[in-house]
Amino acid sequence: MTLELSARDQSMLRGARGPATAAAMRILVAFSKAVGASKLLDIAGAHIDGCLYHGQASLDFVERLVEGSGRVLVPTTLNVGSFDLIHPGLVKMPPSQEAPARRLMKAHLELGCRATFTCAPYQTRFRPGFGEQIAWGESNAIVFANSVIGARTNRYGDFIDLCCAMTGRAPAWGLHLSENRRGRVLFELIDSDAEPSDSLFVAVGLIIGQTSGDRIPVISGLPRPRDEDQLKALGAAAATTGAVALFHAVDITPEANTLEEAFHGMAPEEIIGITRADLDNALARLSSVPDGAPLAAVSLGTPHFSHDEWMRLLPLLRKVAPGRGIPIYVNTGRATLTRLQDEGALAGMEAFGLISVADTCTYVTSIIERLDGVVMTNSGKWAHYAPGNIGVSVAFGDMADCVRSAAAGHVVRGTR
Incomplete structure (x- = not known):
């Protein structure tokens, strides 16, 4: 041509x-x-x-x-x-x-x-x-x-x-x-959470990334997200475990108001069901240690934490006593960090083990002090890459699990 x-x-x-x-x-x-x-x-x-x-x-x-x-x-x-x-x-x-x-x-x-x-x-x-x-x-x-x-x-x-x-x-x-943006393969969520947990979106991303190949996935039955950060987590997981550059979520994303719109009026090439067991299995593979394992650190913010995510994290930290010396690293953009500092939102948070990281990420740069123990994260992307990149054992959990674990000194996970 x-x-x-x-x-x-x-x-x-x-x-x-x-x-x-x-x-x-x-x-x-x-x-x-x-x-x-x-x-x-x-x-x-x-x-x-x-x-x-x-x-x-x-x-x-x-x-x-x-x-x-x-x-x-x-x-x-x-x-x-x-x-x-x-x-x-x-x-x-x-x-x-x-x-x-x-x-x-x-x-x-x-x-x-x-x-x-x-x-x-x-x-x-x-x-x-x-x-x-x-x-x-x-x-x-x-x-x-x-x-x-x-x-x-x-x-x-x-x-x-x-x-x-x-x-x-x-x-x-x-x-x-x-013409190249139409969906090719349909993923149907079966018996998904009534409440859109963060882990649900990570798990869906892991599955569509591993399964879609070079086809554009369309997701039906996905609960309406609490905010765009849950879609951020889904997309990051899908791009990490596969080659996904575009997904459509029916009645959620802008080019998929209907199933027909997502597929440009054509039939899907394949229909794949996602069960509760599939979601649990996908998440289980992110962790290499069981509940109760002693914790060395927590790493959040891969992709970088948004202001909204900080506003969810800081109240969780204030609800627990200052930790057992377990650092909580939060990767974030410098513009977001500047806004938080201007708002005074981070004042006194060092007492809870909070360490802000900007301009980079803890899975690509040598920042975490202890690499000989378990690091807990709420990021599917971080959990996927960190073992190979920096050689740590990983535990995956929701943000609240990560904060509770830092306070306890060992991995604590609630029911999903």
């Missing part, structure tokens, strides 16, 4: 906006041809997933763009980095790794990206609107933008997302196009 370039595209390709933009356009053109796009489209924003330092190549790429006087052409947010710039004392990292990790984050800012450093840009002032074309990296952000907001992005990996931001363009393919 021939790729059609506009006069503006060709101008950027020839270097009218400088060598960095020309290089970005060359990469974007090659990528667009590889995926079979026939043209490029304008994007309203981008989210860059390349701030985590994985080696010199990632830094070299961004540095070359900086040296070529590169600037992003659309509002561009940044995903988490490898370092907490707000609380540098928390990070245990040798200088040989810290220097390039910090430099990579700073280099993105020199390109004109916004210093968000959050995996939840959809809960910032840079949230896109329904139907807007965007180019986002970070799996949970992609699935939330597509599913909960109804914005349009594919799963853009490192470097391609930045090339889109540098040019303000993206290939017209995949989930950017309406």
